[in-house]
Structures are given as structure tokens and as C-alpha cells.
Amino acid sequence: MKSQKTTATAEKLIDIAESFFAEKGFYGTSIRDLADGIAIAKSSLLHHYPSKEKLYGAVLKKLAGEMTLEVKYIRKQFTDEKEQIFQFVQLLCNNSEKKPNRENIILRELIDNPKRAEKAKKWFFVDYFKELTGIIKSGQTKGLFKPINPEIFILQLLGAHRYLIISLPTVKQFFDEKIYQQILKDHRTELETFVNERLINEEGV
Amino acid sequence: MKSQKTTATAEKLIDIAESFFAEKGFYGTSIRDLADGIAIAKSSLLHHYPSKEKLYGAVLKKLAGEMTLEVKYIRKQFTDEKEQIFQFVQLLCNNSEKKPNRENIILRELIDNPKRAEKAKKWFFVDYFKELTGIIKSGQTKGLFKPINPEIFILQLLGAHRYLIISLPTVKQFFDEKIYQQILKDHRTELETFVNERLINEEGV
DNA sequence: CACTCTACCGACCGATCGGTAGACAGTCAA
DNA sequence: TTGACTGTCTACCGATCGGTCGGTAGAGTG
Numbered sequence: 001m002k003s004q005k006t007t008a009t010a011e012k013l014i015d016i017a018e019s020f021f022a023e024k025g026f027y028g029t030s031i032r033d034l035a036d037g038i039a040i041a042k043s044s045l046l047h048h049y050p051s052k053e054k055l056y057g058a059v060l061k062k063l064a065g066e067m068t069l070e071v072k073y074i075r076k077q078f079t080d081e082k083e084q085i086f087q088f089v090q091l092l093c094n095n096s097e098k099k100p101n102r103e104n105i106i107l108r109e110l111i112d113n114p115k116r117a118e119k120a121k122k123w124f125f126v127d128y129f130k131e132l133t134g135i136i137k138s139g140q141t142k143g144l145f146k147p148i149n150p151e152i153f154i155l156q157l158l159g160a161h162r163y164l165i166i167s168l169p170t171v172k173q174f175f176d177e178k179i180y181q182q183i184l185k186d187h188r189t190e191l192e193t194f195v196n197e198r199l200i201n202e203e204g205v
Numbered sequence: 206m207k208s209q210k211t212t213a214t215a216e217k218l219i220d221i222a223e224s225f226f227a228e229k230g231f232y233g234t235s236i237r238d239l240a241d242g243i244a245i246a247k248s249s250l251l252h253h254y255p256s257k258e259k260l261y262g263a264v265l266k267k268l269a270g271e272m273t274l275e276v277k278y279i280r281k282q283f284t285d286e287k288e289q290i291f292q293f294v295q296l297l298c299n300n301s302e303k304k305p306n307r308e309n310i311i312l313r314e315l316i317d318n319p320k321r322a323e324k325a326k327k328w329f330f331v332d333y334f335k336e337l338t339g340i341i342k343s344g345q346t347k348g349l350f351k352p353i354n355p356e357i358f359i360l361q362l363l364g365a366h367r368y369l370i371i372s373l374p375t376v377k378q379f380f381d382e383k384i385y386q387q388i389l390k391d392h393r394t395e396l397e398t399f400v401n402e403r404l405i406n407e408e409g410v
Numbered sequence: 411c412a413c414t415c416t417a418c419c420g421a422c423c424g425a426t427c428g429g430t431a432g433a434c435a436g437t438c439a440a
Numbered sequence: 441t442t443g444a445c446t447g448t449c450t451a452c453c454g455a456t457c458g459g460t461c462g463g464t465a466g467a468g469t470g
Contacts (some may be wrong), residue, residue: 009447023320027232030427044448045428052428104316106369111309114374115228123375147390151379155372156365156395163312163359163364169319170328174356186354190361195403214417234459248460249418257458 004188007096010048014037022101025108025112026056057124063105070095081139085195088132089157093188103162130155133158146198153198161191215253217243223264227306230313231261262329265314268307269329275300276336278287285345290400294362295339298393301370333358350405358403366396 016037020029031052035042049055074087096103106125113123136150164187174184221242225234236257238375240247248267254260279292320329343353369392380388 025230025232025317027230031429036383038275040447041449042428043450046429047447050429064429107316107371110368110371110375112230123378126403128400129376129379144336147394149388151376152369152388152392152395155369155376155400156399157370158393159364159366159372160361161331161364163368164360166312166315167360167364170315171334171360183354183357187357187361190357191352194361194399195400236459237457245417246419248420250457252417252419255459303446 009038009040009044013045013048013055014059014062017055018063018105019101021056021059021108022104026052026112031055049124059105059123060109063102064128067102067125068131071128075131075135079146082137082144082199084135085139086192088135089161089188089191089195090156092161093184093191095105096161096202097184100165103165107166132158143200146200148198157191157194160194214243214245214249218250218253218260219264219267222260223268223310224306225259226313227309228230229255231317236260247276264310265329267311269333272307272330273333273336276333279299280340282335286340286347286349287404289340290344291397292395292398293340294400297363297366298389300391301366305370308370312367312371337363347407351405353403362396362399365399368394 013034017029017034020034020037031045032042035045045055051057070091071088074084074091078084078087079114109125132154133150136145136148136153139145140147140150168183172180218239222234222239223409225239236250237258239249240250241350250260254263266291274316275296275327279296283289283292337359338355341350341353341358344350345352345355373388
């Protein structure tokens with residue numbers, strides 16, 4: 001079982017790289033700091049990932065894979081598209097509290113990707129995005145959602161959430177620390193309202 | 206008029222720094238490149254702004270000042286808070302087409318600010334944010350807006366817009382290039398709907 | 411004329427960057 | 441036992457980083 005230790009080191013690298021890239025960005029993170037962070041030599045890091053870019057790519061790939069899986073799981077678990085999109089809102093909010101790194105990395109990647117894309121790098125979040133717009137498109141054929149543009153709706157929903165999340169540390173000075181949890185709860189409710197207003201409700205009205 | 210040439214150089218520095226910081230971020234931008242970009246020596250750059258941090262701060266300050274002024278102008282120009290917030294949506298959308306750098310810098314700053322804030326740096330967008338929430342709070346006392354949390358509303362509105370804008374270059378591969386303008390137009394309409402749903406409409410229902 | 415101030419410059423600094431080379435210890439198969 | 445492979449290390453590389461230094465040209469001022 002020689003590969004066990006190796007795998008463990010590689011995974012530790014991914015983990016610490018995820019948090020460092022999230023906090024300081026690609027250019028702000030040095031592979032020296034990453035290696036020091038898990039107490040190995042820098043050249044040992046480069047043994048597992050032959051370049052900083054490759055390591056960064058591995059982090060993105062793992063992150064995108066996890067997120068896509070989570071959405072696919074929701075789509076398999078619930079047949080009703082309305083239920084799916086509300087479950088996704090819950091997933092978004094819950095993950096932001098459990099895994100705050102994610103939003104930072106995704107935002108940074110969105111900003112930086114256009115430059116990198118010129119170097120023929122693929123966008124890791126394609127499947128994630130297509131799963132989400134797929135919910136809306138599927139729901140629209142069943143007459144569950146209003147005839148909005150699915151891509152715009154998803155981007156606005158993700159944006160309304162992620163922007164607020166990354167703003168919180170900065171904006172927190174305006175809030176009483178005690179009502180911080182209340183903010184997160186109200187935000188969740190507002191997101192649900194946003195979704196709800198784009199549903200077609202056959203029974204009411 | 207000795208200061209004319211100096212001012213011109215300093216302004217050129219601010220301009221190129223704004224576009225470089227927006228595109229590559231703080232760590233991804235070197236003061237060498239900035240100096241080369243306007244054909245002066247690096248030491249000359251450091252004559253005008255004694256450090257990279259100071260230059261970055263000057264860019265943020267100018268940007269925040271402009272944006273705050275724009276909002277204040279809207280508030281002075283229109284007395285009705287409903288009109289103010291709709292005008293602000295127009296401002297957001299128009300500026301994203303005219304000055305695409307802005308959204309990048311603001312997003313980057315929001316992500317990075319918490320680290321910098323530890324070094325006792327102030328947040329340049331305080332006034333901007335307070336002007337915007339001020340519109341909502343003022344409108345709520347007049348019974349024009351639903352009793353939502355003003356900070357959450359503003360953050361979600363800004364997020365829905367800015368996230369979509371910075372995503373467009375990446376997501377564009379999914380869109381036919383010809384309908385790009387239609388996307389921007391639909392996005393604007395959706396933002397207006399988002400705002401509209403949070404108004405209290407005494408007449409209708 | 412002498413003095414000061416501003417804008418600017420090239421040369422240089424120590425530190426840090428991403429990445430390479432080579433040695434060494436442990437493991438496993440032949 | 442030997443040889444190939446793996447993971448790790450120290451030592452080192454050229455490039456680039458932000459920033460300092462001493463100095464110069466020119467305009468303003470007395």
C-alpha cells in the first residue's frame with residue numbers, strides 16, 4: 001500500500017491549496033507557502049503536481065466535480081423541478097456556511113478565466129452551469145416556470161447569493177454582530193422569494 | 206502652470222493602473238508593467254505614488270468617489286425613491302457597457318478586502334453603499350417599498366448584476382454571439398422586475 | 411547669479427518567485 | 441541480491457518582484 005501515503009499527501013495539498021487560492025488568489029499564493037503549510041519540501045509538492053498551474057487546475061476540477069455532483073443528486077432525488085430549484089437554494093446557503101472557501105475561488109476564477117481561456121484552458125464549471133439551466137429548461141417545458149431566460153435567471157440567482165456572501169466580511173461592520181445569523185436567514189428567505197416569483201402558480205391567483 | 210504635466214502623468218498612472226488591476230488583480234500587476242505602459246521609468250512611478258499599495262488605494266478612492274457621486278446625483282435629480290432605484294438600475298447596466306473595468310475591480314476588492322482590512326485599511330465604498338441603502342430606507346418610511354432588509358436587497362441587486370456581467374465573457378461560449386445584445390437587454394428587464402416586485406403598488410393589485 | 415523644487419532617470423538592492431538537478435532512503439518484484 | 445521505482449530532501453537556478461539610491465534637467469524665485 002505504498003500509494004496510501006502519497007495519496008494522503010496529494011489530498012492534503014489539494015486541501016491547503018484550495019484554502020490558500022481562495023484567500024489570496026492564484027498570484028498571491030506561492031507554492032513555497034503551500035509546501036510549508038503541510039510541512040513538506042517545495043520540490044516534493046512539484047513531484048505531485050508538476051506546476052503551480054496544474055495544482056490550481058486540480059483544485060478547480062475537484063471543486064467543480066463536487067458541485068456538479070451535488071446538483072445531479074438533487075435532480076435525481078426530486079422529480080419536481082420546483083422542488084429541485086428550492087433544494088438548490090438550500091444547498092447554496094448551507095454550503096456557504098460550511099465551505100466558505102468555495103465562493104471566493106469561483107468568483108476569482110470567473111474574473112480571471114477570460115485571460116486564461118485564451119491559453120485554450122477549458123472552463124471547469126460547464127457541467128455545473130448546464131445542470132442548473134437544465135432544471136429551468138425542463139421546468140419550463142412542463143409549464144412550471146415563467147418564460148424567463150434560463151441562463152440569466154441562474155446567473156442572477158448565483159450572483160445574488162455569492163456577492164452577498166463575499167461582501168459579508170466587509171459589510172459586517174454595519175451589522176450588529178449579534179444579528180449576523182439573522183442576516184443569513186433573511187437572505188435565504190429573500191432568495192426563496194426571488195425564485196418563487198418566477199414560478200407559475202396554477203392554483204392561486 | 207508647472208503642475209499640469211505632473212497631474213497629467215499622475216492621471217495617466219491612475220487610468221492604466223485601473224485597467225491593469227481590473228484585469229490581473231493586485232498581485233498579478235507589477236509596477237514595472239504600469240510604468241512601461243505609459244512609457245516612464247519605474248522610479249518615476251514611485252515618485253508620484255510612493256508604493257504599489259498607495260497607487261492601488263488611489264485607484265479605489267477615485268472609483269468609489271465617482272460611483273458615490275453618480276448615486277448622489279440620482280437622488281438629487283429625482284425625489285421619488287421608486288424612480289431613484291429604477292434610475293440606479295439603468296446606471297448599473299449602462300456603466301457595465303461603458304466601463305467594464307469597474308465590476309472586476311470591485312469584485313476583486315470585495316474578495317481581498319477582509320485580509321487588507323486587518324491592516325486597518327478603510328473600505329472605500331462605504332458612502333456608496335450607504336447612499337444605496339438610504340434610498341430603500343427612505344422609501345420604506347414613505348410606504349413605497351416592502352419591509353425588506355435594505356442591506357440584503359442592495360447586495361442581492363448588485364450581486365445579480367455584477368456576477369452576470371463578469372460571467373459573460375466566460376459563459377458567452379453558450380450564447381450565439383449575435384444575441385449578445387439581447388442578453389444584456391433581457392438582463393436589464395429582469396433586474397427591473399426584481400426591483401418592481403419589492404415595491405408596494407397602492408393602485409394596482 | 412545662486413538656490414530650491416519638481417519630475418524624471420538608470421543602476422542597483424535584497425527578497426521571493428516558479429522550477430530543476432541530483433542524492434538518498436524505503437519498497438517491491440524478479 | 442539486485443535493480444527499478446517512489447517520495448522526499450537539500451541546493452541551486454535565472455527571472456522578477458517592490459523599492460531605494462544618487463543624480464540630472466529644467467522651471468521658478470530671490
